[in-house]
Amino acid sequence: MAIKKGDFIRLSFTGKLEDGSVFDTTDEALAKQQGIYDEEKKYEPMTIIVGSGFLVEGLEEDLIGKEAGDRAVVTVPPEKGYGERSLDAIEIVSTKKFEGKVEPGQMIEYNGKLGFVESVSGGRVKVDYNAPLAGKKLTYEYKIEEVIEDREEKIKALLKGYVSEDAEFKLKEDTIKIEVPKELTMDESWIVGKALIARFLVGSAGMKKVIFRETFTEDDFKDDDQEE
Incomplete structure (x- = not known):
């Protein structure tokens, strides 16, 4: 039976960037191999409700019409992934606004928003509030393990x-x-x-x-x- 919006499914997937590097996967061995393993994460097929926003729009759309057992590869453009990067989402803040040392790559909260420190120079911190994968073209390889009825x-x-x-x-x-x-x-x-x-x-x-x-x-x- 073809998958439709609102169906419960179990999905195995691996997400890659254009250079082939893996940014997310349900495969524990692959996560360790790629250096992205997270001890607090469970590596197993993910249960999702199709079309409810659990995954990026481009991937969820590609699931529609597929069936249990199907394997597929889909390329997701930024507008159907994590959005385009916006210069308006980058802010320069004085280091005096933060407690303790601030370093590039650090995740911080400022004015109720979470962002990444892009650079620190001359007493100023460049904070990027864009999603880490904003502006990226993504490729997902996936398998529909089961449709839950x-x-x-x-x-x-x-x-x-x-x-x-x-x-x-x-x-x-x-x-x-x-x-x-x-x-x-x-x-x-x-x-x-x-x-x-x-x-x-x-x-x-x-x-x-x-x-x-x-x-x-x-x-x-x-x-x-x-x-x-």
């Missing part, structure tokens, strides 16, 4: 990838109750994250009600009591 499997895949490996939930007809892991309850990004997950569960997994439950016990506060 079962509703419960869709839910498990979504929660595993975007909540927790061990996310617990109860499903009753069109209502789902999700136990929120304690490490997320104090995470500011979770406020936005849970709304996004609920949107996907309603729009792509057929849920009519999504309930997030946070549970605390006295054991969670024992360390706090001992410190006092």
